[in-house]
Amino acid sequence: MIQVSQALTIVAENSSEMPTQKIQVNKALGYILAKTVHSPIAMPPFRQSAMDGYAFTHSKRHQYDVISTSQAGDHVNTKLEFNEAVRIFTGAFVPDDADTVVMQEHVMANEKSILITNMPEQFANVRSKGEQIQKDDVVFEANTLITPAAIGFLTCLGITEISVYKKPKVAILVTGNELVKPGKKLPKGKIFESNSVMLQAALQTVGIKKTKVYTVKDKLKATKKALKEILPQYDIVLISGGISVGDYDFVKEALLANEVEELFYKINQRPGKPMFFGKRNETLVFALPGNPASSLTNFYVYVYPAIRNKMGFSEIHLPKLIRKLNADIPNTTGKTLFLKAIYDETHVEVLGGQSSAMLNSFAIANSLLIVPNDAEMLKKNELVTLLPIGGF
Numbered sequence: 001m002i003q004v005s006q007a008l009t010i011v012a013e014n015s016s017e018m019p020t021q022k023i024q025v026n027k028a029l030g031y032i033l034a035k036t037v038h039s040p041i042a043m044p045p046f047r048q049s050a051m052d053g054y055a056f057t058h059s060k061r062h063q064y065d066v067i068s069t070s071q072a073g074d075h076v077n078t079k080l081e082f083n084e085a086v087r088i089f090t091g092a093f094v095p096d097d098a099d100t101v102v103m104q105e106h107v108m109a110n111e112k113s114i115l116i117t118n119m120p121e122q123f124a125n126v127r128s129k130g131e132q133i134q135k136d137d138v139v140f141e142a143n144t145l146i147t148p149a150a151i152g153f154l155t156c157l158g159i160t161e162i163s164v165y166k167k168p169k170v171a172i173l174v175t176g177n178e179l180v181k182p183g184k185k186l187p188k189g190k191i192f193e194s195n196s197v198m199l200q201a202a203l204q205t206v207g208i209k210k211t212k213v214y215t216v217k218d219k220l221k222a223t224k225k226a227l228k229e230i231l232p233q234y235d236i237v238l239i240s241g242g243i244s245v246g247d248y249d250f251v252k253e254a255l256l257a258n259e260v261e262e263l264f265y266k267i268n269q270r271p272g273k274p275m276f277f278g279k280r281n282e283t284l285v286f287a288l289p290g291n292p293a294s295s296l297t298n299f300y301v302y303v304y305p306a307i308r309n310k311m312g313f314s315e316i317h318l319p320k321l322i323r324k325l326n327a328d329i330p331n332t333t334g335k336t337l338f339l340k341a342i343y344d345e346t347h348v349e350v351l352g353g354q355s356s357a358m359l360n361s362f363a364i365a366n367s368l369l370i371v372p373n374d375a376e377m378l379k380k381n382e383l384v385t386l387l388p389i390g391g392f
Contacts, residue, residue, distance in 0.1 A: 001266040004336045010263050014279055015306035018166040025154045028146040030207040031164035032312035037139040039157050042130035047094040051125040054114055055098035056085035058122035063115050094126055101125035143314045165312035168235035172196050173214045175242035195240040195295050202299050206307050223254035231258055231283055241290030244274045251287050252276055260285050268373055269336040271356035272298040291356035297338045300389055321386040323348040329371060329378040337371035343386055366390030
């Protein structure tokens with residue numbers, strides 16, 4: 001059995017980045033850039049008007065003759081005398097002879113001339129060429145997350161294809177004779193299977209939207225066969241249940257029989273102690289506890305950073321927050337505790353229902369409070385560390 005810090009290090013060291021692929025920018029949402037992108041053009045590519053109004057050469061004059069119009073999409077480089085202006089619209093080309101745009105609300109106008117009633121500063125309302133970015137400047141560094149705004153910015157620069165890290169293919173294998181699919185009649189002695197749906201939802205929070213769910217009974221032969229089929233097809237395999245030491249827990253034996261290298265088994269923590277982490281070639285295997293709260297805790301602490309590492313994120317772990325504790329918390333276990341909690345701007349409250357089988361408190365928690373294994377007591381108003389899990 002190893003400590004949490006050791007387990008985190010082993011997961012990070014063994015979850016190397018996925019291969020890269022070229023992808024259309026409009027399909028790249030949620031991917032991570034594999035290569036730095038440089039701009040092929042300046043943006044804006046010419047001097048633009050930031051307002052609907054009139055372009056002119058700034059002076060002490062207030063009255064100007066309007067000699068032409070510049071609409072967005074036009075490129076008429078009108079020659080202007082000192083007393084002349086151009087009717088102009090937002091995004092339109094500003095003639096070389098003009099240096100300022102006065103907004104239309106600040107003029108009195110007829111068809112042929114304007115009188116400026118509120119004179120702007122020189123160069124006002126003119127977007128310089130390359131104001132956002134110059135040609136060949138860095139648009140985004142490698143390891144940048146592609147967001148809707150990033151897609152918009154890349155597209156406005158004329159970039160249609162980028163190099164990203166592939167997203168890992170993930171499978172979920174659910175074990176247990178006691179499980180019944182939701183929607184069916186629940187016989188006595190059975191429970192509804194919820195971990196696969198829960199894990200699929202958790203995977204979506206890290207950008208994995210498509211997963212395949214497999215089920216298997218608590219039989220060694222069936223478990224070995226299922227893993228033999230699944231392991232070669234996926235980059236990450238999550239297994240729910242069957243990893244403890246009961247008479248019907250066959251997952252570890254089946255994994256070893258399928259040549260999965262054991263990197264660690266069991267962590268000095270609560271909940272979530274009986275977890276197996278292994279590797280076969282480049283496929284990562286997380287055998288998670290069957291108890292729902294244990295399974296979800298270990299997803300956030302270990303699976304989440306492994307997936308982010310493979311996807312190319314530079315920061316792979318959930319961020320850590322510091323808050324004041326609102327009550328004493330004893331720890332007589334010698335284990336690291338991950339307690340379901342709710343925090344606000346200043347304090348954190350540990351919830352009831354901390355059993356590894358309970359999801360009711362997890363469903364309203366917005367954080368996991370970390371109690372170190374060597375801390376026998378955390379005192380009220382002491383600063384403690386949280387992992388935020390809300391806001392998805």
